[in-house]
Each structure stands twice: as C-alpha cells, then as structure tokens.
Amino acid sequence: MKHLRLFAAILAGLLISAPVLAQQSGGTLKKIKDSNTIALGHRESSIPFSYYDDKQQVVGYSQELMQKVVDAVKAELKLANLQVKLTPVTSQNRIPLVQNGTVDIECGSTTNNTERQKQVAFSNTIFVIGTRLLVKQGSGIKDFADLAGKNVVTTAGTTSERLIRKMNEDKKLGMNIISAKDHGESFLTLETGRAVAFMMDDALLAGEMAKARRPADWLIVGQPQSREAYGCMLRRDDAPFKKLVDAALTRAMSSGEAERIYKKWFMSPIPPKGLNLNFPISEDVAKTFKNPNDKAFD
Amino acid sequence: MGYHWNWGIFLAQVPSGGTSYLGWMLSGLMTTLALSLSAWIIALVIGSAMGVLRTVPNRWLSGIGALYVELFRNIPLLVQLFIWYFVLPELLPERLGNAYKEINPLLQQFTAAMICLGLFTGARVCEQVRSGIDSLPRGQRLAGLALGLSGPQTYRYVLLPMAFRIIVPPLTSEFLNIFKNSAVASTIGLLELAAQGRQLVDYTAQPYESFIAVTLTFMLLNALIMSLMHRLEARVRVPGQGGHHG
Numbered sequence: 001m002k003h004l005r006l007f008a009a010i011l012a013g014l015l016i017s018a019p020v021l022a023q024q025s026g027g028t029l030k031k032i033k034d035s036n037t038i039a040l041g042h043r044e045s046s047i048p049f050s051y052y053d054d055k056q057q058v059v060g061y062s063q064e065l066m067q068k069v070v071d072a073v074k075a076e077l078k079l080a081n082l083q084v085k086l087t088p089v090t091s092q093n094r095i096p097l098v099q100n101g102t103v104d105i106e107c108g109s110t111t112n113n114t115e116r117q118k119q120v121a122f123s124n125t126i127f128v129i130g131t132r133l134l135v136k137q138g139s140g141i142k143d144f145a146d147l148a149g150k151n152v153v154t155t156a157g158t159t160s161e162r163l164i165r166k167m168n169e170d171k172k173l174g175m176n177i178i179s180a181k182d183h184g185e186s187f188l189t190l191e192t193g194r195a196v197a198f199m200m201d202d203a204l205l206a207g208e209m210a211k212a213r214r215p216a217d218w219l220i221v222g223q224p225q226s227r228e229a230y231g232c233m234l235r236r237d238d239a240p241f242k243k244l245v246d247a248a249l250t251r252a253m254s255s256g257e258a259e260r261i262y263k264k265w266f267m268s269p270i271p272p273k274g275l276n277l278n279f280p281i282s283e284d285v286a287k288t289f290k291n292p293n294d295k296a297f298d
Numbered sequence: 299m300g301y302h303w304n305w306g307i308f309l310a311q312v313p314s315g316g317t318s319y320l321g322w323m324l325s326g327l328m329t330t331l332a333l334s335l336s337a338w339i340i341a342l343v344i345g346s347a348m349g350v351l352r353t354v355p356n357r358w359l360s361g362i363g364a365l366y367v368e369l370f371r372n373i374p375l376l377v378q379l380f381i382w383y384f385v386l387p388e389l390l391p392e393r394l395g396n397a398y399k400e401i402n403p404l405l406q407q408f409t410a411a412m413i414c415l416g417l418f419t420g421a422r423v424c425e426q427v428r429s430g431i432d433s434l435p436r437g438q439r440l441a442g443l444a445l446g447l448s449g450p451q452t453y454r455y456v457l458l459p460m461a462f463r464i465i466v467p468p469l470t471s472e473f474l475n476i477f478k479n480s481a482v483a484s485t486i487g488l489l490e491l492a493a494q495g496r497q498l499v500d501y502t503a504q505p506y507e508s509f510i511a512v513t514l515t516f517m518l519l520n521a522l523i524m525s526l527m528h529r530l531e532a533r534v535r536v537p538g539q540g541g542h543h544g
Contacts, residue, residue: 092496096505099301118302119503151403156487157500166314178403179487179497192388194399194406 028104028234028241029077037083038073040066041097041106041233044088045184047207049127049230050108053271058086061265065126065252066107066232072248091157095119098233105232105245109204111159112231112296121242122231124249124292126258128284129201130224131160134190134209136217141197143222145173153178153195155186160199163225183208201228203266203279210275227284227297250292258289307504308511319498326494327515333411333490334477340416341423341476348420349427350453363424370421376482378418383410383486403487411483419476426468430461463534470527474520491515 032038042058043050050060074082087103094110097103098120105123112122135141141150144167154160156179168175178195180186187208190198198205202220209218232249234242252258259281264270266279308320317325352363370378383406387395398406434457442452484493495512499505 092499092505095503115501116503151400156493157496162313162501169314169316176403178407179489179493181485181487188384192384192399193396194403 027238029073029244031101032073032082032104033077033079036079036081037085038070038105039085039087039101039103040070041087041089041094041103041108042066043090043108045182046109046204047211048265048270048277049203059271061261062107062109062126062230062232064261064265065249065258066105068252068257069105069107069123069232069245069248072244072251076244094233098235101235104241105234107232109201109230110233111228112294113159113228113298114296116233117236117296119236121234121236121238122294122296123234123242123245124253124294125229125231125288126249127203127230128282128288128297129203129228129230130282130284131163131199131226131228132202132205132220132224133222134187134198134200134205135196135219135221136190137219139196141221144225147175147197148173149175150197151176151178151195152197152199153180153186153189154199155180155183158200159226159228160201164199167225187212199225203277206266206277206279210277211273215275229288229295229297231294246292246294253289253292301506302504303507304502304504305507307498307502307507310502313501319502322489322494322498323491323511323515326489326491327519329408329489330477330480330491330519333408333415333483333488334480337412337415337419337480338473338476340412341419341472344417344420345423346427346458348424349431350458352424352428353431354449363428367421367424370417371425375414375418375479376485379411379414379482379486382414383407386410407483407486407488410486411480411488415476415479415483419472419479422472422475423469426465426472427461430465431457433464434460460536463536466527466531466534470524470531473527474523477519477523478516 026034042063043060045051046060046062048060049062050058053059070082070084074080087097089097089103089106089108091110094103094106094108095116098106107123107126109127110116110122112125116122133141133144133147141147152164152175154164154177161177161179164175164177167173168177178189180189183200183204186198186200189195191212198208200208202224205220209215209220212218232245234245249258252261262281262285266277266281269276308323309318311318312322348363348366350363351359352367354360373381387398389395390398438456438460439452442456443449447455480490481492483490484496487493489497491512495508498508502508
C-alpha cells in the first residue's frame with residue numbers, strides 16, 4: 001500500500017512539473033541579451049557536421065554555419081562580448097534541451113520533419129542528404145532489392161531505420177534489421193560481417209567510410225530512399241530569433257561563404273585524421289544554396 | 299514555446315503498421331521480462347554453485363569461485379556486454395564465428411545479453427550465498443559431519459536450507475537489479491522496454507510521455523516483485539531469527 005502512495009506522489013510531481021516546461025517568456029533574443037550568453041547545442045561525433053577534433057574543440061560544417069548565426073546575433077544585439085556556451089547534445093535529448101532553454105540553437109545533423117515541427121522550429125535548410133547503403137566492395141549488393149533475406153544494419157532513431165522497416169513490411173523482403181546504438185557501432189556491425197549493408201544518410205556513410213581502416217574496401221550504393229533536409233533547431237513560435245537565424249544563413253549561402261565552408265568540410269582533408277570525404281556538392285544542396293528555404297521533405 | 303503534451307500517442311498506429319505504439323511498449327516489456335527472468339535463472343544456478351564452492355574447505359575449489367567473482371563483479375556490465383556481443387564471435391574459430399553471426403540478429407542479441415546479465419548477476423548472487431553460509435554458526439557444519447553426513451549432504455540438508463532463507467532480502471535486491479540492468483541490452487540493439495521507449499521518442503518526438511511511461515512501468519514491475527518477495531520472505535522466515543518486519 002505504501003508503494004501505491006509513493007507512485008501517486010511521483011505521478012503528481014511529474015504532472016505538476018509539466019506547466020514549468022511550458023512557461024517561458026520574452027523570446028530567445030531577450031534571453032540572450034539579458035544573460036549576455038548564447039547557448040549552442042552541438043554533436044560529439046557527427047562527422048563532418050559537428051564533432052570534436054583532436055583538441056576537443058567543436059568543429060564541422062554545421063558548427064561553422066552556427067558561428068555565422070552567433071556573429072549575426074552579436075551584431076544585432078550589439079553585444080561585442082557575447083559569451084558562447086557550448087552544450088553537447090545527442091539525438092535523444094536534443095529536442096527537450098532546446099525546449100527547456102538549455103540550448104538556444106542546435107546546428108548538427110538534425111532532420112527537419114513535420115513531426116518534429118510540432119515540438120521545435122527549424123531554420124533554413126543547411127544540408128540535404130539521401131539515404132543509401134554502405135556495402136563491402138565485391139559483395140554483389142547493388143541496390144535495396146539485393147538485401148532480401150539478409151542482415152542489414154542501421155542506426156537506431158534515424159529515418160533510415162523507419163524506412164527500412166517499412167520497406168521490409170511492404171515488400172516482404174524478409175530482412176533481419178539490426179538497430180545499432182550509433183553510427184560507429186553500425187559500421188562495426190557491418191565491418192565484422194554481422195550485416196551485409198549499412199543504411200544511413202549518404203554524407204554520414206562517407207564519414208564512416210573515411211574513418212575505416214581501408215576506405216577503398218567500402219562502397220556507397222543504391223537508389224536514395226528519401227531525401228532529408230538538415231536544419232538548425234530553435235524554439236517554436238519565436239519569430240524574431242528565427243528571422244535573424246534565417247537571414248544569417250541566407251547571407252552565408254548567397255555570398256558564396258556556405259559553398260566555401262562546404263568545400264572545406266566535404267572536399268578537403270579534415271580533422272582529426274586529415275581524411276578527405278570527397279563528397280561533391282549534390283544537386284539538392286546546390287539548389288538550397290541558390291534558394292534558401294526552411295521546407296521539410298516530409 | 300513549451301511542450302506539446304500528447305498522451306494519446308500511445309494509441310496511434312506505428313508507421314510500419316500492424317500495431318500501435320502501445321504495442322511496441324508491450325513487446326518491449328515482454329522482452330525485458332523474458333531477458334531478466336532467463337538471466338535470473340542462470341544467475342541463481344551459477345551463483346549458488348559458485349557460492350558453495352567459495353565456502354568448501356578446499357583451496358582450489360574456493361579459488362575457482364573467487365576468480366569467478368573477481369572477474370565478473372569487477373568489469374563494468376556494459377563492457378562485459380560488448381565483449382560478449384562484439385568481441386567473442388571474433389575470437390571463435392572463423393567458421394563458427396561466421397555461423398553465429400548469420401543467425402537471426404535478435405537471437406544473437408538476446409543470447410549475448412542473457413548470458414552476460416546472468417553471469418554478472420551470478421557473481422553477486424555468489425557473494426550473497428557465500429555470506430549466507432558463512433553467517434551460520436560453525437557448529438552447524440560440524441554437527442552435520444558428526445551425524446555422519448558427507449560434505450555434500452551437509453550442504454544439502456543442513457547449511458543451504460538455512461542459508462537461502464537468510465539471504466532472501468539481499469537476493470530480492472539482486473532480482474530487482476537484474477530487471478533494471480536489463481536495459482543495457484538496448485545498447486546492442488535489443489528492443490527491450492527502454493529501447494522501445496527511446497524508439498518511441500525517435501518516431502514521435504514526444505520524449506516526456508515515453509520516458510514517463512518507461513519509468514512508471516519499471517517502478518510498477520519492481521513494486522510487484524518486491525511485494526511477491528516480501529510474501530516469500532515471510533513464508534520462509536526462520537522462526538526466531540529476527541528478520542524483516544513490515
């Protein structure tokens with residue numbers, strides 16, 4: 001009986017805490033101005049978007065674009081000494097951390113989709129990926145149809161996981177799908193032969209491939225199953241901040257700055273090991289740079 | 299700004315169809331139960347055997363027990379799981395390793411997690427059993443032997459029936475722990491309760507509903523186990539041996 005009372009107390013606590021999450025006022029710009037601090041969310045190992053280099057500095061394509069946003073905030077609020085607070089986020093906690101104000105903006109490898117738009121807002125698209133397969137050279141797997149009855153790995157919590165599960169149901173392919181905890185573990189699963197293919201965002205596959213002991217052993221194949229737009233995450237219903245962020249990104253895109261940053265992270269050697277992803281700019285990314293927008297693909 | 303609560307999400311259909319999110323949670327709960335209970339059987343069997351070994355008057359045999367405890371109690375559970383799942387198949391002869399890696403991944407994950415959790419908890423059960431036996435007055439063992447019972451018979455008829463009744467409360471904690479520890483299996487991709495909760499977050503972007511549901515399920519499960527174990531404890535209590543009141 002005493003347990004029951006304990007449950008009731010905890011449940012009540014949880015429900016009372018709900019409105020606390022909901023209240024916040026004045027918008028992000030006011031919060032930044034009042035505290036003279038902008039809180040940035042970043043990833044730890046989303047190569048080459050947002051990750052730690054060998055000096056434990058946060059670097060990457062998305063990180064540099066986020067820096068453009070910080071510069072714009074500094075100029076707008078006339079805060080020359082604006083403090084920057086960096087918080088590492090994971091794919092599980094990034095949405096709550098944006099909502100509860102721990103981070104004001106997160107630029108990493110977050111897909112802008114309609115479900116997430118119910119919880120957070122997204123900036124203009126900063127990257128577009130296609131979901132494809134990483135396979136071993138000479139494995140004979142050329143496309144998704146070749147996966148019937150095989151073991152396939154993908155990373156838990158990604159759109160690829162959903163797509164491949166759905167494809168398995170719809171087309172009765174009889175695949176065994178392994179959901180690994182992160183991209184590194186997915187690649188390990190592929191490398192050790194537990195799975196014949198690793199389905200993921202093509203840019204991230206290129207990152208894993210570049211990290212491999214022998215990059216030439218691996219191949220990215222298959223018709224892209226979806227296209228996804230990466231955007232920076234912001235709190236919802238905060239038009240002034242979103243406008244500022246979008247303007248900063250648009251400026252970087254139309255001035256050619258974004259393309260320079262792209263080449264730096266995707267077409268030249270990057271830390272920590274001086275690898276070159278050799279991932280040329282796709283048609284979709286080029287289109288986004290030409291016409292900056294915040295549209296999701298689904 | 300703020301959070302968009304939606305408790306109805308549990309009744310929504312999952313994108314691949316065929317079930318609701320609640321169905322996912324229930325299947326996760328089933329996996330958690332199956333994993334924890336099967337690992338608990340391994341833990342009890344191995345733990346009891348090793349616990350007995352630790353108390354026998356033979357240096358080699360008690361050494362085996364001590365080695366087992368040191369090995370499995372001192373390595374973090376997560377590391378052990380990765381060794382069972384990722385490293386061991388690579389150490390097997392190549393043909394055997396490949397054959398193992400080709401079986402259904404779900405079965406691979408389940409067996410790795412079950413063995414890992416069973417042996418890890420077994421080391422802890424072993425220490426409980428040992429301390430239970432050691433807590434008995436020395437005279438009991440001597441009396442058993444003086445009656446003409448052999449060593450194994452002394453354990454079977456005199457020492458163990460007492461020791462097991464004494465260690466019911468600490469065993470209850472281990473039993474609760476195994477359910478909570480089973481959540482580490484999500485790190486190798488086994489879709490148990492915690493993993494289903496995380497999956498629900500990924501699919502619906504409703505983290506609070508999902509984590510609250512997982513938390514409450516674990517708490518309810520553990521409260522249920524606790525009340526069952528209390529009942530067991532009351533029934534097997536050694537008369538006159540104090541024990542737990544409540």
